[in-house]
Amino acid sequence: MWRYHDDDVAAATARSMAALEAGITLFDTADIYGFGHEHGFGAAEALFGRVLAANPGLRDRIVLATKGGILPPIPYWSRGSRLIETCEASLRRLGVESIDLYQIHRPDLLAHPAELAAALDTLRQQGKIRAAGVSNYTPTQFAALAAHMPFPLISIQPEFSPLHTDPLFDGVLDQALERNLAVLSWSPLGGGRLLGAADDARTQAVAVALDAIAARQGATRAAVAYAWGMAHPSRPIPLIGSQTPDRIREATDAFKVEMTGAEWYAVLVAAMGKPLP
Structure with a gap:
């Protein structure tokens, strides 16, 4: 849903239903999707929220995933209460009570992993997320966060395609096998190339x-x-x-x-x- 950020609810619904009818049930978005375009930060989540509102029952048929932690122009901010506020804003845009998979979009190098873990734990205890994962993390960054988590991280989201094969050699996919993580590969067609x-x-x-x-x-x-x-x-x-x-x-x-x-x-x-x- 990287490019899912216009204002045409009918077209957005058609895309969503095409996926669902084909058996695709994982819908992955992010609060940053839309930034730099006409409708701005949060546009993809807001658009999908309108699709969900217009199609009762759709929410219960999908795995809803989103990401947070990129906050232009900082650029990354995942610390403490800020991550909680970011997730809560995503919930409002999507118009849902809970996110199935909430992911830290990119590592904030100034955030202590214990602080991230505490924020994710708070969100889970409050019922705002059901599971957590990360995106664009190195294996050592993942391990540092996992060491402080009171519940297991379940997924990673690396760039992976025949044009971007780094995860085969940098330990990302090896760690997924070691820890039984779901791997969500972004740009599987090399960004369309x-x-x-x-x-x-x-x-x-x-x-x-x-x-x-x-x-x-x-x-x-x-x-x-x-x-x-x-x-x-x-x-x-x-x-x-x-x-x-x-x-x-x-x-x-x-x-x-x-x-x-x-x-x-x-x-x-x-x-x-x-x-x-």
Whole structure:
């Protein structure tokens, strides 16, 4: 829901229903989504709040996730009461009593993890959140926060795609396997770069490797890219960024894609730009 921040409730409802009808039930947004655009900070949450209000029963059919902690122009502020206030503002914009998964959007390097943990615990005890996770954290940052948490963190949200493979090597996905964390991968199509004509040699090489699988499977390049990420044993959940209902529906074609280990590694080699050791 990164780009879900206009003022067209009918179109926003169509996107949401397309996802739900396709079996997509995780709706991930953030208070910062919309910042820098016409409707500003909080626009994505406010728009989805209007969709929820106009469609009784929708709230109970989805897993509602949002994020907080980015506060321009500071830029990051997750300390103590501020995080609680941020979450409460999200609840008001969304028009709900509780958020299923509340995530710290980016690490505030000036915040002690014990203070973050206490704020999350307060929100949970008050029934304002049901579970907590983090986004864009390193494994050591995650471990520092987890050490102070009175209840387990359940998720991480890294950037992960055939064009951004760092989580395979920096310990993020290894930690997810170690701690049984849900992985929500953002920009699974490389910010859309994998959808169009490649403008650099590396993206072109990755596209060629994906297209070879797509041709054999009778699938789209996007579906193969989603499936490539989902093939990792941590079972990443790709966050679909499209605002087009048909493309949202087509995302579930990823479940139809089967690739061999050799094909998966061929995509990785293309992304790395060099042979594996």
